[in-house]
Amino acid sequence: MPPRLRPTRIEYVVDGIKLRSQLTAAALSAIGDEAEQRRRALEILKAALFRGRMIAKERLENGAGGIETARLLSGVTDEVVTALYDFTTVHVFRARNPTEGERLAVMAVGGYGRGTLAPFSDLDLLFLRPYKQTAHAESVIEFMLYALWDLGFKVGHASRTVEECVKLSKEDFTIRTSILEARRLTGDEQLASELKKRFRDEVIKGTGAEFVTAKLKERDERQARAGASRYLVEPNIKEGKGGLRDLNTLFWIAQYLHPLDSPDQALSLDMFDRREVRAFIRAFDFLWAVRSHLHFVTGRPEERLSFDLQPEIARRMGYFDRPRKDGDNTPAVERFMRRYFLIAREVGVLTRQFCAKLEADQAKKKPQGLSRFLGARRGSRKPLDVKGFAEDGGRLTVDGPETFERDPVNLIRLFVVADRRNMDLHPDAFTLVTRSLPLITSKLRRDPEAAKAFLDVLARGKRTLATLTLMNETGVLGRFIPEFGHIVAQMQFNMYHSYTVDEHTLRAVGLIADIARGDLSVDHPLSVQTYPLIEDREALFLAMLLHDTGKGGVGGQEKAGARAARQACERLGLERERIELVAWLVEHHLVMSDFAQKRDVADPHTVTAFARIVENPERLRLLLVLTVADIRAVGPGVWNGWKGQLLRELFGSTEAIFRGGRGGDPAATFARHLHAEAGQARAALVAADPAAADWAAVMEDAYFTGFEAADHLAHAALARRAHEAGGAAAKAQIRSDRNAAEITVIAPDRRGLFADLASVIAGFGANVVGARAFTIQGAEALDVFYVQDVAGQAYGCEAPRTLERLVEALEAAGRGETHTGEPKRPRDLGRAAAFTIIPTVTVDNDASEDASVIEVSGRDRPGLLGALAHTLTDAGLSILSAHIDNYGERAVDAFYVCGEDGQKLTDPRRVAGLKAVLTEVLDQESGEAQAGRPRLSRARASVAR
Incomplete structure (x- = not known):
């Protein structure tokens, strides 16, 4: 067995002989008092278990591997369980002359059967009997189970005969898999051997294809539940794609097709070469270390690597925030998570390689068995019209490594053929590609044929997302475009992005391809209508592929990204004008969303400022599609109808300026x-x-x-x-086009009215996603709010009475009546507590012709909008418009304000004082002092007074 998988020597942690001696002494010293015997025995076992776990924890924190830790914890548990069995059968329910029916074997099954255990994993046990249950066996099992529960174990158990095990495993693949890994702990050895023999002869024999089919289907369903992408930024270490369960599935299949005495022996099979064995061990060791740390840190069987846990796990795994010799100042948590995602990708590569080995092995023995499910059909290989390429079982393959060695451009052509023919890569071809990556050199990157082939996939592909994902999985994409390689498996430690940077980028490219085909005409009608008018579509796809390559770069993301884009496009042989267009799009890819969500698009100054940046209709069209795809690819729920409406308004206003020509003042026009x-x-x-x-x-x-x-x-x-009512009036309607409830309030105007209304809405648990307000000759105010519930649906769409009560409360607030809101609750940051948010406040007197723009950024929380609005009102400022957005845990709000004299805020001392007060509001850890809105509720409020 490979050295790293050798079991840890347990005798140095728990001395089994000494443990049994202590139990015997405890039993003898309390003869006649069964309750006292049990109490003393549990104290001894609990102490041994605690000592073993603490030693495992200490070793893990001092750098021990994940496999070593899992083996150690399993070994400690073995000693405790077997010592408990001996105590039970010798001192509690001893059968001095056991009959045939009183024989009993205790077996570890499932994950415990593999000899690996996480600190708080379930304990899966099988109590194996020869015949039907006897009073003696029932008493032993019951005593042991209650004792294990009292020791803190969560026990999954079954009591069956050998016959029952065989029968049930034929019917249930879960039971079959658990028995596949069964390991005798103690008790009757003959019974355990009989089960193993009958299981191999009567269950496994001749059912390999059936088992593989079931396990791969089970894997797909599990991954769909846990998240179909292996690049989710809060991955499930056990059940997620690229996690431990994927590796276990491969071992189950290997064990089933080649019955072995130990799971570790699977790595000695001829079907695994040294490179693959090292990769298996490396992945297992890392994932088990992370899982063990997760359990120890949380004190429970936690499998999700959530944001609040990632920094601590990174620290325990040896990642620290300090200057590095290589100049990489990426935060420790992001470097740790990149390591995780690279391991997850490696697990995917191993899965493909393993399937290739299975196909080859099975084809030799039974061409119509397993190979029928996996797609390989003997004799189905046929050459294609591209030299060196062939179709094998409906998938694309190559003749051998010489195909790439003879012409490295074939490493790119392979994906063009796969895309055009709608074919997946054969596992053999996938493996050959990964081993041929050194052929992708600077010479190939500058080869015109390679560049053309790559752009064919990127900008004219039939399955753009699927093909680019395949290129990324093999490593070709990051190798051919090194700037993209820089962001492979990179994550941003925030709650805004749901995927790693490369996964987000590829999804965004795929969305542009969907827009190009017209598939998103319902969600994005303007983008679909605009796309055919775009002249340089290659530039659009290249800009999307490269838009985030500047993350962590010198000079900021936008500037660094533009430099990276120029380098990549020059190697691809683009003309200078097109290179500059791609670089401009990368540098300005956030501009349109910033203007739409943080500025007042009804202000001519805002629209003309945006138009001056964009300069021409072609850039406007490119930027629209780029922005839509970028926002939507961030993650589920980020895009909504409100953001679409803002972008459409900005696009239409800017387009109107361009239609007006270049003569005269654009703002006046x-x-x-x-x-x-x-x-x-x-x-x-x-x-x-x-x-x-x-x-x-x-x-x-x-x-x-x-x-x-x-x-x-x-x-x-x-x-x-x-x-007629002599005061205020309000009404509400569900606006499906904006995915929100629209609430209109007309009330006597007064200082702080908008802030009071926003506070009432927050008190009802509604989220303000947009608002507009107008004064009517200084006497009345018209306020229109767009609100959603916490699930992102139109507020009150499923509970109309709730919406009615909110309208009544807003009318009361409009009349000046005090609204107490919901009972104040202590703030619970949860996952957001992991992030350090530094508040910032800026005052810009150039963004608007008539107002000062105050932009604030800080931790989002309940009550923030109301607190900020009240603070500005108390400072004697009139809010002309406000624009609210959030990026995960961070809120970014912009307020257009003027003083009581209608002038901008220019007094330096007053500006400094206002900044200090607003920063204090942003620093508050709860919204108890001011009513407001729930966190994660912001999209934008546009207030024009």
């Missing part, structure tokens, strides 16, 4: 355009509802351009109701 639109809308309202003439006369242009004609009519009617 856009302002005239808005004024003309407002005049038409005002006239249409009066024509449809003559009673609304007064309302139309007092409302500003921004109101008419910000809402639809139906909204104008509804608001005018609501204003009349408010006047």
Whole structure:
């Protein structure tokens, strides 16, 4: 057996002979008192178990491997279980002359049967009997189980005869798998041997293909439940794709097809070469170390490597934040997680290689057995029209390593053929590719044929995401485009991104391909309509592929990414103009989302500033599609209809400027355009509802351009109701187009009204995803809020009465009545506690012509919006507009404000004082002082007063 898999010597941790002597002494000293005997025995066993676990923990923290730790914990448990059995059968229920029916064997099954155990894993035991249950066996089993439970074990157990084991394992693959790894701990050796022999002869024999089919199907279903991607940033170390269960599945299959006395012997089979054995051991050792640390840190069987645990596990695994000689200042937690994802990818490679070995081995013996399921059909190999390539069982393969050695461009052509023919790679070809990566040198990277083949896959592929993922899994993508290789398996330690950087990037590229095919016309109609107008689509795909390559680079992500893009595009042989276009897109890939979500797109100054950056309609179209794909690929739930609406508004306004030509002042041109639109809308309202003439006369242009004609009519009617009621009025409707409930409030204007209304909404557990507010000649205010529930659905869509109560509370707040909100609860940061969030406050007097823009960033929390709004109001500032967004645990809010005199905030002392107060608000660890909104609730509020 490989040296690293040799069992740890347990006698130095738990002395079995001494342990049994102590138990015997305890039994003899309390003869006649069974309760006292049991109590003393449990104390002795508990002490031995505690000592063993603490030694394993100490060794692990001092650098012991994961396999060594799992073996040690299993060995300690073996000693405790077998000593308990001896105590039970000798001192409690001794059968001096045991009959045939009183024979009993205790066997470890499942993971425990493999001889590896995590600190808080379940203990899977099989009590094996020759015949039906006897009173003696029942008493022994019951005593042992209660004792193990009292020792703190969670025991999974079964009591069966050999016949029952054979029968049930034929019917149930879970039972079959657990018995496959059965290991005798103590008791009747003949019974254990009989089970092993009958299991091999009556269950395993001739059922290899059936077992493989079941286990691979089970693996697929498990991965779908745990998360289909192995690059989820909070992975399940046991059940997730690329985790321990995937490796165990391979061992189960190997053991089943080649029955062995020990699981470790599987690594000695001819089907594994030295490289694969080293990879198996390396992956097992790392994953077991991480799992053991997880259990020890949490004190429970925790299998999910969540954000709040990652920094501590990284530290325990030897990753520290300190200057490194190689100049890599990546945070320790991100370096640790990159190691994890590289291991997870290696597990995927091992799976493919293992399947290739199985196919080859099975084809020699039974061509229509296992090979039928795995896809290999003897005699089905046929050459293709590309020299050196062939189809084997419906998958793409190559003649041999000489195919790549003769012409390294074939390493790229392989994926072009796979994409065009809609074929997966044969495991043999996959293995050959991974072993031929050294052929991808600077010469190949600059080869025009290789560049053309790569761009064919990237920009014109039929299965773009699937093919690029395959290139990434083999290592070809990162090797051919080194700038992409820099972000492979890299993660960003925040709650905003759900995937590693490379996985996010490939998903974004795949989304552009979906948009190009028109598949997302319902979700992204503007992008689908815009895409055919884009002239340089290769530039778009290249920019998306390279947009995050600057993460961690010198000068910031955008500048470093632009440099990386230029390098990559120059090697690919692009013309200078196209290189600069790709670099510009990479450098500005966040600009459109920033303007849409953090600035007031109804402000001509904002739109013209964005237009000056973009410069022409082609860049605008490219940036729209790039931005949509980038946001949506961040993770589930990040994209919503509100963000889509913001982008559409910004796109339309900017496009209007470009249609107006380059002559004159763009801001003035856009302002005239808005004024003309407002005049038409005002006239249409009066024509449809003559009673609304007064309302139309007092409302500003921004109101008419910000809402639809139906909204104008509804608001005018609501204003009349408010006047009749002598105070405030509110109404609500579900807006499916914005995935939110729209709540409109008309009330007497007063200082802090918007903040009070936002506080009421938060008190009902609703999330503000958008809001607009207008003053009516300084006497009344029109506030429109868009709210969702905590699940991201329109608030009240499934509970209309809840929405009605919120409307009633907002009317009361509009009349000036105090709203107490929900009972105050202590704040629980949970996973967010793992992140250090440094509050920042900036004041920008150049972003708007009429207002100062105050941008704040800090930890998102309940009550933050209300607290910030009240703080600005208390400082004597009027909020002209506010834009709210969040990036996981971090909130980023921008407020357009002016002083009581209607001027910008320019006094340095006043600016400094306001910054200090806002920073204090951001630093607060709870929202108890101010009511507000729940965390993770922000999308954007646009307030124009």
